[in-house]
Amino acid sequence: MESKKIAGERAVDYVRDGMIVGLGTGSTVYWTLSRLGEKIKQGLSIQAVATSVQTESLAKEFGIALIPFSKVESIDLTIDGADEVDPEWNLVKGGGGALLREKIVADASKRLIIVADESKLVRHLGKFPLPVEVVKFGFEWTMRRLSGLGCSVKPRLSGDNPFVTDNGNFIVDCSFESIVRPRELHREINDIPGVIDNGLFIDRASRVIVGCQDGTVKELNSGKAK
Numbered sequence: 001m002e003s004k005k006i007a008g009e010r011a012v013d014y015v016r017d018g019m020i021v022g023l024g025t026g027s028t029v030y031w032t033l034s035r036l037g038e039k040i041k042q043g044l045s046i047q048a049v050a051t052s053v054q055t056e057s058l059a060k061e062f063g064i065a066l067i068p069f070s071k072v073e074s075i076d077l078t079i080d081g082a083d084e085v086d087p088e089w090n091l092v093k094g095g096g097g098a099l100l101r102e103k104i105v106a107d108a109s110k111r112l113i114i115v116a117d118e119s120k121l122v123r124h125l126g127k128f129p130l131p132v133e134v135v136k137f138g139f140e141w142t143m144r145r146l147s148g149l150g151c152s153v154k155p156r157l158s159g160d161n162p163f164v165t166d167n168g169n170f171i172v173d174c175s176f177e178s179i180v181r182p183r184e185l186h187r188e189i190n191d192i193p194g195v196i197d198n199g200l201f202i203d204r205a206s207r208v209i210v211g212c213q214d215g216t217v218k219e220l221n222s223g224k225a226k
């Protein structure tokens, strides 16, 4: 928990007065939101776009001014978490089910800072099941097509019911043993009818901030993205 906190908080050092900031989703970003709230009390002035209903309500709690995404031309900086980060900074995201809005907001952002604890750094993506957002209609068929890509598939549940995203869709978690060619896999998955998007984020991170168990924070800044 402490390593998530120090990573999440550190990212706030990159936020400047007047910025439009994208707010990711998850337990690491929670600490970003809480630190942003403190800085706002001390006079920082920003506007923010949330990537989930959960983040929207936390932002309100922390006194962060939100604007609708539809009113935004571009976002200066987005801070978000990840489930896995490989040495090329390809990411798996969507553990919290917010991958679609997270990807749209990341796409509109000049910079994407990823905050994570050390356990998220992996040699190859794939240990964490890859979340795929699919439409409800025909999702059983879409799952069959996904399993044809060589993974085992599980519809995500919330208790006994299917998990429903903020966009009204389902999530299918796809377990590949190892994702060797993430770029190709990203395209293959999104080519399947019924798939809306998947949790692979390729060449999107501009910086990765990692909280370590010994209390230090590592900042990696050699990615290929904008």
Ligand SMILES: O=C(CO)[C@H](O)[C@H](O)COP(=O)(O)O
Residues within 6 Å of the ligand: 024, 025, 026, 027, 028, 029, 080, 081, 082, 083, 092, 093, 094, 095, 096, 097, 098, 099, 102
């Ligand atoms: O992609 C996400 C939500 O859709 C999260 O950023 C990801 O699951 C990491 O979450 P956490 O910081 O709680 O470990």
